[in-house]
Amino acid sequence: MLLAGKVRGMTLRKNIVITGASSGLGEGMARGFAAKGRNLGLCARRTDRLEKLAAELKAEYPGIEVVVHPLDVNDHDEVFKVFGEFRADLGTVDRVVVNAGLGKGQPVGKGRFDANKQTLETNLVAGLAQCEAAMQIFRDERAGHLVVVSSFSALRGLPRNVTAYAASKAGLSALADGIRTDVHGTPIKVTTLLPGYIESEMNARAGGNLLVTKADAGARALVKAIESEPAKAYVPTLPWALLSPVMRFAPPWLLRKFV
DSSP states (O other): OOEEEEEEEEEOOOOEEESSTHHHHHHHHHHHHHTOOOEEEEESSHHHHHHHHHHHHHOOTTTOOOEEEETTTTTTHHHHHHHHHHHHSSSOOOOEEEOOOOEEEEEETSOOOOOHHHIIIIIIIIHHHHHHHHHHHHHHHEEEEEEEOGGGGGGOOOGGGHHHHHHHHHHHHHHHHHHHTTTTTEEEEEEEEEEBBBOOOTTGGGGTOOTBBBBHHHHHHHHHHHHHOOSSEEESOOOOOOOOHHHHHHHHHHHHHHO
């Protein structure tokens, strides 16, 4: 089995674990990495979709290995167990993409603490569990690439149904920043992705937004960004990198018009 190596001076991450891989961005990234000949460890709650995706990828790319395990990331003990199983299955884990997340939420004080709490638990606390499990492996192997899928919304506290979601993603971004600083100067790399609107089940309500990127194009942009292993990346770069100062400094009345 091929493990991490060098390609044109860059590290080849051969064995990649992706959480939340049964649909949306996770599925798109799995397809993109499979096309590059990478071995995959895929996990999500919906095992029927995972099995179908794995069968499709192995049929289309017979030279790769695709391993699937059911995982609810809110079962934190199971996160550590499943990541360990991926390591045993693949021989090593070279990259982990922390992608599983939840987009539900309601305005704070409107009686839906349950929805907002679930969003923070899934995106931030379960995100921490995934980072902990991945970093244990990378510290032991003295190499690896942790990829945290945050959100463009992490740049600013946002109103209405996005308040809890934006807060959870801001926390996740800060977590990734801290881990990156902690391992600075080592062979362990940490990337924070800040996607804008990319077509998926999670942001279906934004379907009429002119800034929404089609799912296939969004997945390609995510894979390209991950392969470059930057500290942070807006995905797609345009228009989101250009819009980042607007997001940070726009007055509240303007944010309320567009969120």
